[in-house]
Amino acid sequence: xxxxKQDIRIGFYVCHCGHNIASMVDCPEVASYVEKxxxxxxxxxYKYMCSxxxxxxxxxxxxxxxxxxxxxxxxxxxxxxxxxxxxVAAGGLNxxxxxxxxxxxxxxxxxxxxxxxxxxxxxxxRAAIRRVxxxxxxxxxxxxxxxxxxxxxxxxxxxxxxxxxxxxxxxVYLVEREPSIGGxxxxxxxxxxxxxxxxxxxxxxxxxVGAHENITLWSYSEVVKMxxxxxxYTVMVKRKARFINEDLxxxxxxxxxxxxxxxxxxxxxxxEGLGKRKPVYIPFxxxxxxxxxxxPDVCLNFKRGVLTDKCKKTCVEACxxxxxxxFKQKEQFTEIKVGTIIVATGFQTFDAKRVLPYGYGVYPNxxxxxxxxxxxxxxxxxxxxxxxxxxxxxxxxxxxxxxxxRDKKTNRWCSRVCCMYSMKLAHLLKEHxxxxxxxxxxxxxxxxxxxxxxxxxLNEEGVHFVRGRVGEVxxxxxxxxxxxxxxxxxxxxxxxxxxxIPVDMVVLATGLEPQADAQDVRRLxxxxxxxxxxxxxxxPKLAPVNTFTDGIFIAGCCQGPRDIxxxxxxxxxAAAEAMVLIDKGHVEQEPxxxxxxxDCCGCKSCLPLCPYxxxxxxxxxxxxxxxxxxxxxxxxxxxxxxxxxxxxxxFEDEEVFSEIExxxxx
Amino acid sequence: MKYSYFPGCSxxxxxxxxxxxxxxxxxxxxxxxxxxxxxxxCGATAYMAVDExxxxxxxxxxxxxxxxxxxxxxxxxxxxxxLVLNKAKHYFHDYPAMKATMDRALNAVGLHYSGDTPVRxxxxxxxxxxxxxxxKQKVExxxxxxxxxTYYGCQIVRPYATFDDQxxxxxxxxxxxxxxxxxxxxxxxxxCCGGSLTGTLPEAGIRLVYILLNEAKKRGADCIATVCPLxxxxxxxxxxxxxxxxxxxxxxxxxxxxxxxxxxxxxDKELGLNRxxxxxxxxxxxxxxxxxxxx
Numbered sequence: 001x002x003x004x005k006q007d008i009r010i011g012f013y014v015c016h017c018g019h020n021i022a023s024m025v026d027c028p029e030v031a032s033y034v035e036k037x038x039x040x041x042x043x044x045x046y047k048y049m050c051s052x053x054x055x056x057x058x059x060x061x062x063x064x065x066x067x068x069x070x071x072x073x074x075x076x077x078x079x080x081x082x083x084x085x086x087x088v089a090a091g092g093l094n095x096x097x098x099x100x101x102x103x104x105x106x107x108x109x110x111x112x113x114x115x116x117x118x119x120x121x122x123x124x125x126r127a128a129i130r131r132v133x134x135x136x137x138x139x140x141x142x143x144x145x146x147x148x149x150x151x152x153x154x155x156x157x158x159x160x161x162x163x164x165x166x167x168x169x170x171x172v173y174l175v176e177r178e179p180s181i182g183g184x185x186x187x188x189x190x191x192x193x194x195x196x197x198x199x200x201x202x203x204x205x206x207x208x209v210g211a212h213e214n215i216t217l218w219s220y221s222e223v224v225k226m227x228x229x230x231x232x233y234t235v236m237v238k239r240k241a242r243f244i245n246e247d248l249x250x251x252x253x254x255x256x257x258x259x260x261x262x263x264x265x266x267x268x269x270x271x272e273g274l275g276k277r278k279p280v281y282i283p284f285x286x287x288x289x290x291x292x293x294x295x296p297d298v299c300l301n302f303k304r305g306v307l308t309d310k311c312k313k314t315c316v317e318a319c320x321x322x323x324x325x326x327f328k329q330k331e332q333f334t335e336i337k338v339g340t341i342i343v344a345t346g347f348q349t350f351d352a353k354r355v356l357p358y359g360y361g362v363y364p365n366x367x368x369x370x371x372x373x374x375x376x377x378x379x380x381x382x383x384x385x386x387x388x389x390x391x392x393x394x395x396x397x398x399x400x401x402x403x404x405x406r407d408k409k410t411n412r413w414c415s416r417v418c419c420m421y422s423m424k425l426a427h428l429l430k431e432h433x434x435x436x437x438x439x440x441x442x443x444x445x446x447x448x449x450x451x452x453x454x455x456x457x458l459n460e461e462g463v464h465f466v467r468g469r470v471g472e473v474x475x476x477x478x479x480x481x482x483x484x485x486x487x488x489x490x491x492x493x494x495x496x497x498x499x500x501i502p503v504d505m506v507v508l509a510t511g512l513e514p515q516a517d518a519q520d521v522r523r524l525x526x527x528x529x530x531x532x533x534x535x536x537x538x539x540p541k542l543a544p545v546n547t548f549t550d551g552i553f554i555a556g557c558c559q560g561p562r563d564i565x566x567x568x569x570x571x572x573x574a575a576a577e578a579m580v581l582i583d584k585g586h587v588e589q590e591p592x593x594x595x596x597x598x599d600c601c602g603c604k605s606c607l608p609l610c611p612y613x614x615x616x617x618x619x620x621x622x623x624x625x626x627x628x629x630x631x632x633x634x635x636x637x638x639x640x641x642x643x644x645x646x647x648x649x650x651f652e653d654e655e656v657f658s659e660i661e662x663x664x665x666x
Numbered sequence: 667m668k669y670s671y672f673p674g675c676s677x678x679x680x681x682x683x684x685x686x687x688x689x690x691x692x693x694x695x696x697x698x699x700x701x702x703x704x705x706x707x708c709g710a711t712a713y714m715a716v717d718e719x720x721x722x723x724x725x726x727x728x729x730x731x732x733x734x735x736x737x738x739x740x741x742x743x744x745x746x747x748x749l750v751l752n753k754a755k756h757y758f759h760d761y762p763a764m765k766a767t768m769d770r771a772l773n774a775v776g777l778h779y780s781g782d783t784p785v786r787x788x789x790x791x792x793x794x795x796x797x798x799x800x801x802k803q804k805v806e807x808x809x810x811x812x813x814x815x816t817y818y819g820c821q822i823v824r825p826y827a828t829f830d831d832q833x834x835x836x837x838x839x840x841x842x843x844x845x846x847x848x849x850x851x852x853x854x855x856x857x858c859c860g861g862s863l864t865g866t867l868p869e870a871g872i873r874l875v876y877i878l879l880n881e882a883k884k885r886g887a888d889c890i891a892t893v894c895p896l897x898x899x900x901x902x903x904x905x906x907x908x909x910x911x912x913x914x915x916x917x918x919x920x921x922x923x924x925x926x927x928x929x930x931x932x933x934d935k936e937l938g939l940n941r942x943x944x945x946x947x948x949x950x951x952x953x954x955x956x957x958x959x960x961x
Contacts, residue, residue, distance in 0.1 A: 356831070356833035356834045357833050359853075362851075362853075472853075474853050474854075475853065476853065476854060476877065476881045478877070
């Protein structure tokens, strides 16, 4: 029998959580069992402890029965620890005289035997009763929040989040790895279902970002390191060498016109490789910032990226007194301090070559949807005229949906936007070419405002919809009409037979997938990824822009495929969540920090172990000192101190050992 | 390099040209083959479709014999044998009831199968064990100028794609290029040859054969190279019907091993090239000095 200090008076509450716990755990039995344990003054079971009456019950009991410790056995502390600590404090006790037991996620939800689940609940309760007796009164400390925000990624999500914050008066750093902000949306021709021009609605926002006094825009830059904690992050940004002094470049592009290469010769990334650019270039007319850059891999003044200085440098001549070109520019590293971070790093499109039967990369007239966006765009490589790679104009076009989506062999998820953008492209291609358009779909997914109506409109326009997953795109013909065409072989599941449809052009509606370096970014910002590789939100319904790291938020397609309206909504939400922290001005930190006992012999072995550099050495006293503001309570120093001279609040030896004894006792 | 060799019925019968070319080619490359003693039907033909248990038991006996031979790998050149032996091996591991039946049947004749013996296709062995470099060194008469349509058929890539890609296999392509041949773009390389439909449902079967031959001809192929006796039979044996129904689509269909033999300098006769219905004659082009200079 374990003795408990005379003055300890514990109140115990076991929650039914409706049927969630009560269906698998005999709550009244747990309550009557705990009642007999030493130190327990009262023990109750109640239907919903988190309800107002449940909380009031705790407050009333504290006063009436002179309780000085409280244990609640219910759900995960992640959900309601704060609720009950507040109730305990309202009852007049220090909130840390409370301990919570998880008998739902850890017990009732994961077991199927009522008797054993009840026994487990008793054991967990017993451990908590023994532990809570050793709890000490602790203070919650407040740490100020740096009001500056870092937004990573300059697509529509990052742009919208940055502008929202900046318009509210917050200072924002917007870091984008490409030479210009704009992301995928800048490449789109029109947006569904309204068919407004993507550039017309995006570029005003882009120039606002460029001109905003509260936004520091760093394009062609990447975050390489992040340290610190919520409210106080230190971030290292790599600013890649663009060989142009951004402050001096006026965006006149005379260097481009006067480049030693008279004609554009190199793959134009912005036009998906359909067009050409020069070694010195601006990615697209509305690029923000309006600053050129030099590609050292193809510029004649470099050889394999190394400066040789062997070109005539007609660009420098053209730049003249502006002196913006700097071939000696090196990448720079800048450290910034922010309180909150919004990660909006977007997606990549599925590599169409991975679906071999569709012939992308084999047949020149098979295109990806992104390529077609550029092909129909007025500022695209053909000025908006749909001319195929072999110079012909298409008379029949097939659009294949779900390429790299809803497919066990590649990506299992629905990419959400492809049905709609396929229909948008069908409309645009019909408008540009007058061709017969065939959509090959599994299901049409048009669940948005005006989306189903858009589908109806396409049907009225005479676009064909064939329900069936395409088997292959091939060039073997059975009839004279098929010769020289691409033949789409598909089982038409509505007509019930296999069809061969000859077309001139095939468009593959490639799906959305996580960026290739999503795992690196995840590690950089201490986030988690779901199984498919998109960043994981804290709660799929109730905390969709939060991550498991406080102060770090996610927005846009880095969290999962979504369209522009949803992305913008989510970016606004992330900005609002950041403002919650900024405007409150401080964050409360769990007092679960470590502290040094007087026995410290000054061996310094803990110093290099601390991942948060919270430990310093006091030369005067020859002892280690822990900075409470920096300590995150990981316990590394506690367990590694050779003389046992470091302890940790809420994890004192007697608390942990009595908990272990309690769970093992009969 | 030594393998036990499971010829199956085809290589002793209709597809004997395959064996006649395979054995000298393998010998030429220093690959030793030891024919399985007392082998029986692989379990293909109609067995697999009608009674999977019987098919698997038949296959198991061959696998057990291969294990008993002491050579730990068995080469199955016929695509049907290759598939059935592999399928029996998969079933042995995946379905406990099937394994029990196989064990019981083998036990009754004093044999044992552990489930380990790898079943290999000659293409797999040639590319991955012998290697293209070693093959190139043996080439005496490169197949320069010969335009080949590589045709894999279905059984070596479906449902098990063990050594090549399911949709776009390339092992034979790489082999043909190593011999000096030119490939024609032939996207039908894994399409159906008609299988036994040529016999049971000719209107469907013959049509499939026609598609394959017509496309090969259209794309300028001098021959179709195949890995499967049934494919070879279908593509080679129905030309009079094809001509009557669709018009002339005369393209010779040869085993890939026959082309290897030619490149190695073996004679037509040694390679069974005289057996095909559509004759295939290949002579290397004349030396540059002897070719008339175009005006």
